[in-house]
Amino acid sequence: MQIRDLPYSDPGDPDVRSGPRFLLWLGRRQLAGQLKSLSWGLLHQCALAGLPLAVGLAVQAVIDRSGEDLAGAGALLVVLGALIAVGDTMLHRTAVTNWITAASRVQQLLARRTAELGSALTRRVAAGEVVAVSTGDVEKIGWFVEALSRFLAAATALVLICVGLVLYLPSLGVLVAVATPVLALAVLPLLPRATRRADLQREKAGRATELASDTVAGLRVLRGIGGEELFLGRYRRASQEVRQAAVRSARMWALISAIQVFLPGVLLISLVWYGAALARDGRIDVGQLVTVYSAATLMLFPLRNVEEIAMAYSFSRPSAQRAVRVLSLRRSTAAPAAPAEVPGGDLYDPVTGLMAPRGLFTAVVCGDPDEAGRLAERLGGHAGHGEESGPLPSVLLGGVPLDELPLSTARTAVLVQDKDPVLLSGTLRDLLDVPSSGDVTANEALDAAQCGDVLDALARASADPDGDPMNTRITERGRSLSGGQRQRLALARSLVTDPEALVLDEPTSAVDSHTEARVAAGIERLRRGRTTVAFASSPLLLDLADRVVLLHGGTVVAAGTHRELLRKEPLYVAVVTRETEHDGTDPVPPDGVGAVEGLRSRRAAEEIEERA
Secondary structure, X not given: OOHHHOOXXXXXXXXXXXXXXXXXXXXXXOHHHHHHHHHHHHHHHHHHHHHHHHHHHHHHHHHHOOHXXXXXXXXXXXXXXXXXXXXXXXXXXXXXXXXXXXXXXXXXXXXXXXXXXXXXXXXXXXXXHHHHHHHHHHHHHHHHHHHHHHHHHHHHHHHHHHHHHHXXXXXXXXXXXXXXXXXXXXXXXXXXXXXXXXXXXXXXXXXXXXXXXXXXXXXXXXXXXXXXXXXXXXXXXXXXXXXXXXXXXXXXXXXXXXXXHHHHHHHHHHHHHHHHHHHHOOOOOHHHHHHHHHHHHHOHHHHHHHHHHHHHHHHHHHHHHHHHHHHOOOOOOOOXXXXXXXXXXXXXXXXXXXXXXXXXXXXXXXXXXXXXXXXXXXXOOOOOEEOOOEEOOOOEEOOEEHHHOXXXXXXXXXXXXXXXXXXXXXXXXXXXXXXXXXXXXXXXXXXXXXXXXXXXXXXXXXXOOOOOHHHXXXXXXXXOOOHXXXXXXXXXXXXXXXXXXXXXXXXXXXXXXXXXXXXXXXXXXXOOOOEEEEEOOOHHHXXXXXXXXXXXXXXXXXXXXXXXXXXXXXXXXXXXXXXXXXXXXXXXXXXXXXXXXXXXXXXXXXXXXXXX
C-alpha cells in the first residue's frame, strides 16, 4: 500500500480483545510494508557494520605501507557509503509510509465505528476520549508500527556484528558479544515506572483538554453568570498538574537516556583499555583494535533503536487500549450487510411500552431528560444494555427489529435528531445536501422550520454576488449563529431527509414561544401522514400532536391527547407546567387552556429576563 492509494477500500476487521493484540493485528496487516522497511534497514545497518572493517583495513594498509591494500580499502569505503545513502533514504521512505498508512487505517476504523454508532458513541465514551484517540493516539500507534521494522533491522545488525566480531577477533569480540545484551536490556526495569508516569501525564492532559473544550463551548453562558474566573482557575490548576506530571515523566525518560549513554561509554573504555594491552603485547594488530573499536562505536546507533522501540511501545500500548475501547463498541446485534427493504408500520419500544402509530404525530413527555435521551437512542436502533438485565430488546418498526436491519436501511427507516445537533462547516447548500427520499425540498424544510430570519442573516453575510443564502458558508458547529438558529437549521436538515420515522428530541427548546408555535405547526404540516415522534414538554407542541404519551420511571403510564391528559393526569400537569410537586388539590382547568396560558406567560417572563 502506497500513500497515493489511500484511503483503504476496506480497513479490515480489527482484533479488539486487547491493546497488544490490536497492535499485533495492525502489524500483520502492514506486513508487506514492514518487510520492505526491514530489507532496506538491513542494507543500511549492514553497510554501517562494514565501515569498521574498511577503516581497519585502511589503517593496517598504512602501517604496512601497502598502496594496493589502501586503494582496496578506499574502494570498499566508497561502495559502503553508497549503500548507506541508498539504504538510509529508502528506509526512511518506507518507514514513514508504514507510519502514515497505519495511522490512516486506524482513522478509517474509528470513522467507520463513529458512523455506525452515531450520537450513541458519546453516550458510551467521553467525547474528549474520542478526540484524543482520533488525534494523538493514532500518531503514537503509527509511531510504533514505523519503529518496529527499524528495530528488527537494528536487532539483526547487532547479532551479525557480534557474531562477526567473535569470528574476526575472539579475544575482544567475546567482550562485545557479552556486553551487548546487557546494554540493550539494562533499561527494561525502568520502563514500567516510566510508562505509568507517561500514562498519568496523558490522563491529566486529557482532563485538561476536556475542561478547556467545555469552557470554550459554554463561554457565552459563563460570561452571562460571571463564571469566567472560576473556570479559568480550574483550568490553571489542571494545567499545572499536567506540567508537574510531564516533568516527572521527563525525568524518568532522561534517566533511561543517560543509562543508554553511560553503559556504552563504559564498554568503550573497557574495550580500549583491554585492546591496548593486547596490542602492546603483540597479540593483536593495531588495525584489528581499530576495527573492533569502530564496530563497538557504531553499535550505539542500533542500540538507540532498542530504546526507541521500548518508548514507542510504552506510549502506543495505552493508546491502542483506548482505540480498542472505542472500536469494540457495537450495535446490540450483528446486522446483515446486504441491502434490505425499508420496513413500514408502527414504531414500538418493548422496554418502555411506547407505541408510535404509523402516520401519526406522537409526542412523548418525560420528566427525566436522561431517560428521554436513552429512549431516543433506542428508537434510533441502539438498544443498549440494562444495568442488570444485559442487552435490551430492540425497537420494532412494523414488527421488524431495527438491530436486525443493515445499518444503512435502519438509518433510512428511522432518523433521530438529538437535543444538541451539530452543524458541520460548509455552505447551507452543503448542509442540506443529505440522503433523502426526494419528496421534501430544501425550501419546504426551511419554511417548516421557520428559518426565514436565518436566511436573511446568511444573505447579508453572503459573499455571493446574488446574495444567495444557500451559498453562504456556515462556520464550524454554526458558532456564528444563535442557539435557536442552529436548532432550526438542524431541524430543516432532518426534515429534508424525510425518513419513514422521524424522532426529534426537544426540537424547539432554544426558540421563543411565538417561533415555537410556528415551528410546531410546520412540523405537523410537513410530516402529516408520516410517523413522527417528538420528545417535548411544551404545550404549544403537545397540543398539535395526534397522540401524547407520558413516560415515568422508564414505563409508559398514560396516553391520550394533550387536553385529555391535562384533565386526568396530575403527573402530566406537573411535568408540562414544570411544577416540582402536584398533590391533586389544585383544580386543573377542564380544557387545559389555563395551564397552557400560564406556561406561555412564564416562558415570556423567562425570555425578558434573558434579554435583560
